Amino acid sequence: MFENETQEPVDFTIQQLGPRKIASPYKAYQYVSDDQRTLYHTLTGPSSESLAHDPAAASYGFELAGPREKIYFDPSKIRCGIVTCGGLCPGLNNVIRAIVLQLYHHYGVRNIYGFQYGFEGLVPRYGHEALILDHERVKHIHQRGGSILASSRGPQSPEEMVDALERLNIQVLFCIGGDGTLRGALKLCSQIQTRNLKIGVIGVPKTIDNDIPYTSRTFGFETAYAIAAAAIRGAHVEATGARNGIGLLKLMGRHAGFIAANAVLASRDANFVLVPEVPFELGGENGFLPHLYRRLEDRKHAVVVVAEGAGQDLIQSEEGGGATDASGNIRLKDIGVFLRDKISEYLKAMGMEFTLKYIEPSYLIRSAPPQANDALFAGILGQMAAHAAMAGKTAMFVGYWNNQFTYVPIAAAVSRTKRLDPRGNFWESVIECTGQPRMMVNSPELLKSDRGSR
Numbered sequence: 001m002f003e004n005e006t007q008e009p010v011d012f013t014i015q016q017l018g019p020r021k022i023a024s025p026y027k028a029y030q031y032v033s034d035d036q037r038t039l040y041h042t043l044t045g046p047s048s049e050s051l052a053h054d055p056a057a058a059s060y061g062f063e064l065a066g067p068r069e070k071i072y073f074d075p076s077k078i079r080c081g082i083v084t085c086g087g088l089c090p091g092l093n094n095v096i097r098a099i100v101l102q103l104y105h106h107y108g109v110r111n112i113y114g115f116q117y118g119f120e121g122l123v124p125r126y127g128h129e130a131l132i133l134d135h136e137r138v139k140h141i142h143q144r145g146g147s148i149l150a151s152s153r154g155p156q157s158p159e160e161m162v163d164a165l166e167r168l169n170i171q172v173l174f175c176i177g178g179d180g181t182l183r184g185a186l187k188l189c190s191q192i193q194t195r196n197l198k199i200g201v202i203g204v205p206k207t208i209d210n211d212i213p214y215t216s217r218t219f220g221f222e223t224a225y226a227i228a229a230a231a232i233r234g235a236h237v238e239a240t241g242a243r244n245g246i247g248l249l250k251l252m253g254r255h256a257g258f259i260a261a262n263a264v265l266a267s268r269d270a271n272f273v274l275v276p277e278v279p280f281e282l283g284g285e286n287g288f289l290p291h292l293y294r295r296l297e298d299r300k301h302a303v304v305v306v307a308e309g310a311g312q313d314l315i316q317s318e319e320g321g322g323a324t325d326a327s328g329n330i331r332l333k334d335i336g337v338f339l340r341d342k343i344s345e346y347l348k349a350m351g352m353e354f355t356l357k358y359i360e361p362s363y364l365i366r367s368a369p370p371q372a373n374d375a376l377f378a379g380i381l382g383q384m385a386a387h388a389a390m391a392g393k394t395a396m397f398v399g400y401w402n403n404q405f406t407y408v409p410i411a412a413a414v415s416r417t418k419r420l421d422p423r424g425n426f427w428e429s430v431i432e433c434t435g436q437p438r439m440m441v442n443s444p445e446l447l448k449s450d451r452g453s454r
């Protein structure tokens with residue numbers, strides 16, 4: 001047991017469907033055993049997260065991913081299903097392909113089905129046919145963005161989905177999706193348990209937002225921020241192409257600003273980055289607009305990057321809100337258009353002539369096929385998911401921690417959220433890179449944490 005920052009106990013033990021008795025047909029140079037782990041905390045020294053202060057954590061961490069010497073399922077009998085849920089993400093097809101080829105070539109599994117349109121594919125009333133996935137069907141799919149299975153948002157009844165798994169005699173379901181999908185997968189697991197069935201549920205966390213806890217990285221994230229970084233460079237070209245030019249760029253990132261922050265650090269061309277984790281004000285001496293004005297006076301151009309979830313409090317005070325999408329996510333107000341209008345109003349009122357180019361790469365950052373490092377990563381995640389499935393593991397996803405592929409209980413990940421730490425070293429680097437003040441607010445209490453306005 002381990003405690004997360006809300007002091008709730010977090011258990012990293014991976015559930016197993018039953019004893020493993022079959023010698024694996026997978027010929028490994030070295031098999032991995034369940035007690036090989038990578039530590040959760042790796043820092044030493046006077047830090048609250050250090051091993052020195054938390055000796056229990058020294059012996060505790062994530063199970064290492066990889067092939068087990070004995071497996072649970074008989075490869076000649078097992079039937080597997082794959083589903084992709086939530087928003088699209090670069091690398092989905094790479095994960096599907098890697099799972100299928102690993103199962104097909106290395107374990108000899110012959111019955112693999114792709115359920116279409118997310119969890120809907122498991123509910124007969126939608127009428128989505130299951131696709132047969134074999135090496136022929138998947139051989140070229142990694143060259144394409146999107147998902148050959150397509151996707152959908154929103155939960156479906158776990159009872160109906162488990163009915164379908166039973167009817168089709170599926171023993172393992174691979175769920176490739178984000179936090180909503182993992183929550184759905186956990187509900188599936190408890191329905192499976194209630195019926196005392198031996199069906200494994202293996203997650204592969206997918207999100208360009210990189211906001212899944214207990215994995216340092218999710219596939220598609222790197223491609224998304226690389227494309228976003230190219231867009232920032234474009235905004236910079238536009239901004240420097242006119243006197244008092246402003247390039248304003250809105251990027252995805254509903255609750256977490258990782259895409260914006262990483263793209264800014266990669267491009268090094270932005271002067272302001274606004275993320276959901278760091279509140280800001282528009283006006284007042286230390287608000288964003290006066291800072292932008294001073295930057296323009298000083299340098300004659302500015303690039304502003306805003307994550308879609310930033311500054312929602314500013315807009316809601318004017319427009320209200322609260323509607324949700326099929327996944328239960330609050331529909332965000334358009335911070336990009338809002339800022340575009342507020343910047344224009346303010347600079348006009350200040351009598352400054354300016355040119356503002358508003359850029360929204362939107363879905364372009366996630367519809368592309370993965371770049372090399374993401375393709376590599378997505379492929380290994382798929383391979384590790386297949387190993388976990390054959391070993392009879394369940395209610396878990398494949399993570400990445402301390403440069404190791406790991407197995408993580410889904411229950412642990414849905415117990416908390418992952419956000420940028422405004423007091424952490426990473427955000428510090430972002431602030432150093434843009435030169436923006438740490439906090440663009442006026443209240444003395446909030447400003448107390450501002451150690452380095454420039």
Ligand code: F6P
Pocket residue numbers: 086087088178207208209252253254308325366
């Ligand atoms: O969940 C990932 C994400 O990229 C968010 O950053 C973004 O708000 C959302 O997807 C948009 O996706 P959709 O329009 O498909 O709901």
